[in-house]
Amino acid sequence: MEGRINQSRRDFLKVAAVAAGVSAVSFVAVSRDELKKLLVPVRVEDLIAEAAEAGSPLERRAQEREAKLKQWCQAEAEKICSSMGEDSEACKEARKRCAMIKVKATGPREGVRFAMALDVNKCIGCRRCAYACVMENNQARNLGIEWIKVLEIPREEMEIVYANMHYTDAPKPNMVYVPVACMHCEDPPCTMVCPVKATWKEPDGIVVVDYDRCIGCRYCITACPYGARRFNWAKPYVPVTELNPNMHILGNVPRQIHVVEKCTWCIQRTRDGGVPACVEVCPVGARVFGDLHDPSSPIRRVIEEYGAFVLKPEAGTRPRFFYFFGPKRTPPREPGTERETGH
Amino acid sequence: MTADGSFLDTIKFIVREALLNGGRRYYLALIGLLIVALYGMYLWIFVQHAPIFLGKEEGGLILTDLSDSVPWGIYIAFFVFWVGVAAAGIVFGIAAYVFGDKEFKKVAVLGEVQAVAAIITVLLLITVDIGRPFRAMILMPQLPNLRSMLDWDFIVLTGYLTLNLIGMLVTVHYYRQDKPLPKKFIVPFITIAAPFAIGIHTVTAFISQALTARPIWNSPLLAPRYVATAFASGPAILLLALYLAERYMKGFKVDFSVYKKTLYVIVGSLVVGLYFTLSEVHEIFWYTTEPMKKAQAQVLFLGYHLPYLAKMMWLWIGLGIAAVILGILPRVHNSKKGIILVSVITIVAVVAEKTMTIIIPAFVPGTLGEVHPYYPTALEIGITAGVHAIGILIYLLLARPALKAVMTHYFKGSGAHH
Numbered sequence: 001m002e003g004r005i006n007q008s009r010r011d012f013l014k015v016a017a018v019a020a021g022v023s024a025v026s027f028v029a030v031s032r033d034e035l036k037k038l039l040v041p042v043r044v045e046d047l048i049a050e051a052a053e054a055g056s057p058l059e060r061r062a063q064e065r066e067a068k069l070k071q072w073c074q075a076e077a078e079k080i081c082s083s084m085g086e087d088s089e090a091c092k093e094a095r096k097r098c099a100m101i102k103v104k105a106t107g108p109r110e111g112v113r114f115a116m117a118l119d120v121n122k123c124i125g126c127r128r129c130a131y132a133c134v135m136e137n138n139q140a141r142n143l144g145i146e147w148i149k150v151l152e153i154p155r156e157e158m159e160i161v162y163a164n165m166h167y168t169d170a171p172k173p174n175m176v177y178v179p180v181a182c183m184h185c186e187d188p189p190c191t192m193v194c195p196v197k198a199t200w201k202e203p204d205g206i207v208v209v210d211y212d213r214c215i216g217c218r219y220c221i222t223a224c225p226y227g228a229r230r231f232n233w234a235k236p237y238v239p240v241t242e243l244n245p246n247m248h249i250l251g252n253v254p255r256q257i258h259v260v261e262k263c264t265w266c267i268q269r270t271r272d273g274g275v276p277a278c279v280e281v282c283p284v285g286a287r288v289f290g291d292l293h294d295p296s297s298p299i300r301r302v303i304e305e306y307g308a309f310v311l312k313p314e315a316g317t318r319p320r321f322f323y324f325f326g327p328k329r330t331p332p333r334e335p336g337t338e339r340e341t342g343h
Numbered sequence: 344m345t346a347d348g349s350f351l352d353t354i355k356f357i358v359r360e361a362l363l364n365g366g367r368r369y370y371l372a373l374i375g376l377l378i379v380a381l382y383g384m385y386l387w388i389f390v391q392h393a394p395i396f397l398g399k400e401e402g403g404l405i406l407t408d409l410s411d412s413v414p415w416g417i418y419i420a421f422f423v424f425w426v427g428v429a430a431a432g433i434v435f436g437i438a439a440y441v442f443g444d445k446e447f448k449k450v451a452v453l454g455e456v457q458a459v460a461a462i463i464t465v466l467l468l469i470t471v472d473i474g475r476p477f478r479a480m481i482l483m484p485q486l487p488n489l490r491s492m493l494d495w496d497f498i499v500l501t502g503y504l505t506l507n508l509i510g511m512l513v514t515v516h517y518y519r520q521d522k523p524l525p526k527k528f529i530v531p532f533i534t535i536a537a538p539f540a541i542g543i544h545t546v547t548a549f550i551s552q553a554l555t556a557r558p559i560w561n562s563p564l565l566a567p568r569y570v571a572t573a574f575a576s577g578p579a580i581l582l583l584a585l586y587l588a589e590r591y592m593k594g595f596k597v598d599f600s601v602y603k604k605t606l607y608v609i610v611g612s613l614v615v616g617l618y619f620t621l622s623e624v625h626e627i628f629w630y631t632t633e634p635m636k637k638a639q640a641q642v643l644f645l646g647y648h649l650p651y652l653a654k655m656m657w658l659w660i661g662l663g664i665a666a667v668i669l670g671i672l673p674r675v676h677n678s679k680k681g682i683i684l685v686s687v688i689t690i691v692a693v694v695a696e697k698t699m700t701i702i703i704p705a706f707v708p709g710t711l712g713e714v715h716p717y718y719p720t721a722l723e724i725g726i727t728a729g730v731h732a733i734g735i736l737i738y739l740l741l742a743r744p745a746l747k748a749v750m751t752h753y754f755k756g757s758g759a760h761h
Contacts, residue, residue, distance in 0.1 A: 143405075149711060151711060151712070159634055160635070160710075160711060160712050161634045161635055161638050161708065161712050162712065163711055163712040163713075164712075165711060165712075165713060180711060189554065189555065189556065192490050192491065193490075193491050193492065193493065193554075194488065194491055195483075195488060195491040195493035195494045195497070196479070196482040196483070196488065197488045213478075213482065214474075214475070214478075215473050215474065215475045215476075215478045215479040215482060216404075216473050216474020216475045217469075217472070217473045217474075217479070217493060218414035218415065218473075218474075219491070219493055219550075221411060221414045222414060222415060222551070222554060222556065222557065222705075223554050223556055224556055224710065225555055225556040225710055226556075226710060226711070227411070227412075227709055227710040227711045227713070229411075230411055231404075231411055231414060231474070232403075233403055233404050233405035233409070233410070234401075234402070234403035234404075234405035235401075235403060257403050257474070258403065258404060258474025258475050259474065259475070312555075314555070315555040315556065316555060317555075
């Protein structure tokens with residue numbers, strides 16, 4: 001009996017060794033592409049954002065959120081109305097916005113890859129995009145969160161170490177203004193590091209955060225080379241009179257405390273065929289937005305016409321936010337001013 | 344009690360020895376630590392306050408000095424340090440069961456106790472740092488996302504914690520009954536635990552090492568540097584604990600060779616750690632293609648924007664060299680007092696090296712060149728102290744029963760419990 005058990009144990013070990021060897025060899029022998037196909041991690045969009053299907057978990061959550069938001073908004077509006085009078089401007093505004101609240105869960109469209117480009121020659125550093133973004137995306141008014149940061153960088157050396165984002169007057173002739181927000185990278189490091197898969201890249205290239213899953217470890221802030229992510233260090237506050245009622249569950253629904261948020265290229269607008277608020281508001285038309293896969297889109301035209309570059313290409317994230325030097329500058333460069341005010 | 348006893352009896356023995364069998368001084372220490380721990384916990388609830396417990400709208404991590412520019416601060420800094428201390432807990436085990444040193448077998452269990460206490464400290468530090476701890480508790484087992492180093496870290500840390508708890512329990516179980524540890528247990532245990540110990544600290548380094556966003560962490564030397572200095576500070580704390588145990592536990596004696604051999608490990612690790620620092624300094628200040636890395640190194644070594652970082656860094660270099668020189672002087676390393684002195688210097692040096700100086704410079708200047716200085720607030724320091732009090736409490740509670748069991752086996756008839 002003892003001998004037979006030992007024999008079978010030995011046989012088992014032999015078979016296991018052979019199997020391990022064969023699998024190792026076949027693992028190496030498979031072509032690189034095959035291997036890549038095999039080693040693709042779980043597709044998060046399969047797991048979470050089946051938003052296109054009706055009655056998906058995301059859609060259900062959006063409906064729940066909408067009901068809750070309406071409740072909260074009406075309570076806030078009551079407060080305003082009782083303190084400022086029923087026919088005050090603020091009361092009417094609040095009531096109107098509460099009635100309009102709609103939380104969507106629109107899914108990505110097939111075959112779309114959004115991209116944005118910015119003409120560094122045109123940008124005057126007025127920061128209107130940052131303000132429009134705050135209003136559009138219901139960013140906390142009490143925490144100073146802005147998704148778009150505008151860097152002032154010396155024209156002769158576009159190096160981020162010399163950037164200044166706290167400038168007071170613009171434009172200066174020897175400076176360029178580089179607005180930076182989420183780059184919606186092809187290989188976003190932030191989504192890779194998230195321990196709970198609370199952030200991922202949608203098929204149309206928008207990197208989103210699920211505020212109901214985020215645990216607030218801030219690893220994604222640490223991983224982002226563009227400083228694009230913001231953390232709600234306290235409970236965010238948005239006055240109902242300024243609430244944007246057009247919301248997306250993964251975009252601009254009012255955030256909770258201790259979650260990370262970021263630019264979503266106004267997912268609530270672009271998924272319905274619009275353009276982001278920053279593009280719309282830009283007074284000099286420096287921003288271009290479109291579908292990278294569509295040959296007739298403006299983004300393709302500017303890249304082909306002028307050529308583009310990205311910030312920090314060495315980070316290997318392949319951003320889909322491009323910068324280019326367009327045809328002319330606003331305001332026109334005055335001769336002789338460049339050297340005098342050099343940094 | 345039956346002749347061989349069950350594990351339940353062992354747990355009862357540990358609880359009894361930990362809680363019911365101490366002198367006045369022991370209880371005073373327990374109560375003191377408990378007060379600090381409770382105060383820290385109170386502060387933490389005060390910070391987290393609103394969102395989870397009371398439903399109010401005040402509070403939140405905004406009460407700390409952390410910001411989007413410096414999202415990780417003193418909590419994560421000490422997290423790194425204690426992971427190292429936990430990893431080095433295995434040193435005594437390796438000396439005892441890999442190299443078969445008889446004297447180390449008597450104290451190997453202390454390393455396991457230290458690892459347990461340090462890892463609990465580590466996990467608590469993470470818990471106080473994250474914004475939504477209760478959500479994390481629910482999501483962690485649901486979604487092991489193996490692309491994230493944080494998940495790997497969680498897995499190896501809890502794995503190592505379990506391993507050391509088992510190791511400690513089995514050791515106490517056998518020694519309590521005056522039996523040697525069975526080979527069937529100790530060989531696989533050391534085979535798994537030793538690489539695990541290196542693994543926890545390596546994974547902790549990998550959390551930050553590969554982030555392209557933070558150039559000063561982008562050094563392949565980070566993980567080896569972590570491990571090297573860990574193997575200086577961990578054994579130093581073990582020696583300190585041994586020294587205190589010898590002083591305060593009647594009849595507990597350790598051979599001088601334990602101290603001396605551990606000192607070799609400490610001095611060797613310090614030399615390697617200092618050498619790695621030198622290598623990084625050379626790379627950064629002689630030639631680097633990354634301007635941001637250079638700017639961050641200037642914060643670290645020259646104290647631009649944050650003078651305390653430079654002080655800590657030079658403290659590490661100065662005290663590290665001092666500890667090495669003292670350690671190789673025969674007059675110092677031939678006396679117990681001298682070895683304890685070297686240990687204390689080493690602990691201070693490694694705390695200076697592996698806490699704030701690792702975490703903060705990566706954020707100043709930030710990814711977009713923004714400078715946002717970070718000074719830990721009194722609140723954060725209080726919470727950190729509270730977490731450390733819990734760690735020391737656990738160390739104290741577990742070390743006494745473990746060492747008593749060791750005494751039952753190795754020092755028969757010298758006042759040990761029987």
